[in-house]
Amino acid sequence: MKLAVVGTGYVGLVSGTCFAELGNTVICVDKIDEKVEMLKRGEIPIYEPGLKELVVSNQEKGRLTFSTDLAAAVAASDIILIAVGTPAAEDGSANMSYVYAVAEEIGEALDSSYKVVVNKSTVPVGTAEKVEEIIKEKNENAQVDVCSVPEFLREGSAVKDTFNPDRIVIGTSSKKAEEMLVALHKPLTEEIVVTDVRSSEMIKYASNAFLATKISFINEIANICDAYGADVKAVARGMGLDNRIGPKFLNAGLGYGGSCFPKDTKAIIHLAQSAGYTPELLQAVEGVNERQSFRIIEHVKGIFGTELIGLKACILGLAFKPETDDIRDAPALKIIDQLLEMGMAVKAYDPIAVENTKKVLGDRVEYGANVEETLEGTDVMILVTEWDEFVKLDPEMIKNKLNRAIVVDGRNVYEPKAMREAGFIYHGIGR
Ligand SMILES: NC(=O)c1ccc[n+]([C@@H]2O[C@H](COP(=O)([O-])OP(=O)(O)OC[C@H]3O[C@@H](n4cnc5c(N)ncnc54)[C@H](O)[C@@H]3O)[C@@H](O)[C@H]2O)c1
């Protein structure tokens, strides 16, 4: 099949490349010239394991091309995937300006041949209908079915997730579009859920909201564990072995960050409120998450008291999770801001997210070249992102580099007993 993919962020680039790998002809379009030029040279603007090799090999086979010319890509394709950003607006709703702008451009580019337009971006319920309306306002001869196929990939494992999805959800009431989209996705999985467009759009928000709820739930339990001397890791294990609960997404820590859960939770809350419904549970999920990263600060104050001026913290991990350089809504940024405000100096390190962090924090923070150098001469090590290299650190090395043997483990990666026996003042989250 011939595909145009609009937007070369995580979703557009990964799904476009994977569809090319499956033998389709794919044109990935972005409005940013430099990005398209980089991609043409086989350079990948984001860090995503396994992606570069796939992009380059599909370019070489001529199945994957990059362009800024949306009209030409639309004309050459049967299916057009919209994968542009839907960031949070001031009021928490999804900012739909990028999606609507693309809809206008598609409307202008279409002739009277049949096309399937797919929203892969995470969008409020009712968006497919609105996109179809915009296209038809621009072009009354347009023969389109606008469908919803939400994306469930995770950053850091995006390629693996795309080739091994738990399910594909297709929202459409058109038999013709359904047949084309089922044929496109069939090589990926047998688990294809075909439903109406609005339910499909809701499935995406409901899935993210549920996962966010699981995280806020276990964080709340962790905070109660802290008060009573229970170990949240043991609690999560004991709970997770119940098949009805399951072990995944029960890691207590600093709360969820990233480009999806925070904004999508806000968007579904806004969606509910716009319809006159108060989503109390989801509001609490968000409230718990807002507070959770500040648990670190409470631990720091618990150790040093409120007089923090003159002390230096070593922050390990800046990306919102391991295996990505994405710092959008990363807990590290909030924690660093708070430490600086309290008068502490901060030295930080991340294997790949330092460049992105510098664009936001500049020289308010000192950056180490590696873990050892970052730890050197600091008063407390604060682990924020559970990169494998941090998990495997030698406690003796940590002790030798720090001014005092103090570790605050925001991801519960070390064993409290072993750390305390090794002479550390050790604080985890809920254990
Ligand atoms: N990042 C993820 O892991 C993930 C996973 C699932 C779903 N989603 C959803 O997918 C959507 C895209 O997310 P992302 O992280 O890939 O976005 P992103 O912000 O990283 O990238 C979006 C890209 O679209 C381009 N763009 C914007 N307007 C354009 C236009 N008119 N023409 C051509 N290109 C245009 C931008 O230049 C940018 O390169 C969002 O709705 C997001 O919620 C993201």
Ligand SMILES: O=c1ccn([C@@H]2O[C@H](COP(=O)(O)OP(=O)(O)O[C@H]3O[C@H](CO)[C@@H](O)[C@H](O)[C@H]3O)[C@@H](O)[C@H]2O)c(=O)[nH]1
């Ligand atoms: O037990 C857990 C699991 C995750 N997290 C945090 O939750 C956030 C999100 O993690 P993850 O879901 O792994 O990453 P994303 O790449 O943001 O992926 C989510 O958001 C995407 C965008 O919508 C969806 O496509 C994915 O299915 C969904 O998992 C990160 O800050 C994690 O540290 C926890 O705190 N505890």
